[in-house]
Amino acid sequence: MLRFLRPLRFFEPEVERILDKNHTPVSVIASKESLVIGSGEVYRIKGDEGELAIVVHDNYRRRGLGTLIMYMLFAEAQKKGFTKIHAYTHETNVPMKRLAQKFRGKFISMIEEDMYDFLFSVEEAIEAGARALREKGIVVKPLAKILE
Numbered sequence: 001m002l003r004f005l006r007p008l009r010f011f012e013p014e015v016e017r018i019l020d021k022n023h024t025p026v027s028v029i030a031s032k033e034s035l036v037i038g039s040g041e042v043y044r045i046k047g048d049e050g051e052l053a054i055v056v057h058d059n060y061r062r063r064g065l066g067t068l069i070m071y072m073l074f075a076e077a078q079k080k081g082f083t084k085i086h087a088y089t090h091e092t093n094v095p096m097k098r099l100a101q102k103f104r105g106k107f108i109s110m111i112e113e114d115m116y117d118f119l120f121s122v123e124e125a126i127e128a129g130a131r132a133l134r135e136k137g138i139v140v141k142p143l144a145k146i147l148e
């Protein structure tokens with residue numbers, strides 16, 4: 001509900017849209033064995049502006065996975081040319097509001113009375129996210145370094 005911001009009757013069409021590269025230019029999947037335990041996507045709104053969505057499996061929350069997925073989303077989005085990204089969040093969504101704060105999202109406006117529109121500068125979010133990960137003791141090496 002908090003991920004899609006509406007109740008879903010049919011889940012498969014949403015999954016197909018997420019897996020469609022034309023609809024979802026950036027996606028990050030966290031998996032453990034064969035189970036997907038988290039995912040994040042960035043959709044293009046227009047030009048260099050996108051919108052993100054993220055979810056972590058109930059059993060794996062509050063361990064830093066949301067922070068890691070957010071960081072990877074921004075890093076991948078930058079490679080695809082995004083410079084600004086929105087996140088629409090229900091006003092009661094404490095963890096997402098915390099993530100927005102950590103990644104220096106700026107509150108833009110309320111939408112439909114109970115939804116926050118946060119706007120991130122991709123560059124600033126990457127810098128802030130790297131700091132947040134370090135504070136959690138999570139080390140992310142750039143791919144080039146891993147392949148050296």
Ligand SMILES: CC(C)(COP(=O)(O)OP(=O)(O)OC[C@H]1O[C@@H](n2cnc3c(N)ncnc32)[C@H](O)[C@@H]1OP(=O)(O)O)[C@@H](O)C(=O)NCCC(=O)NCCS
Nearest residue numbers: 002003053054055056061062063064065066067095096098
């Ligand atoms: C939002 C969400 C992805 C966060 O995932 P997560 O793996 O728990 O994230 P993290 O562990 O990195 O925590 C992020 C921050 O939120 C805080 N937090 C997480 N859950 C919290 C809760 N229930 N109450 C208060 N703070 C919370 C964490 O303490 C952390 O802050 P800190 O670094 O200062 O300690 C997860 O709660 C979720 O899937 N929610 C449902 C879907 C959703 O709301 N998506 C967002 C809209 S697109």
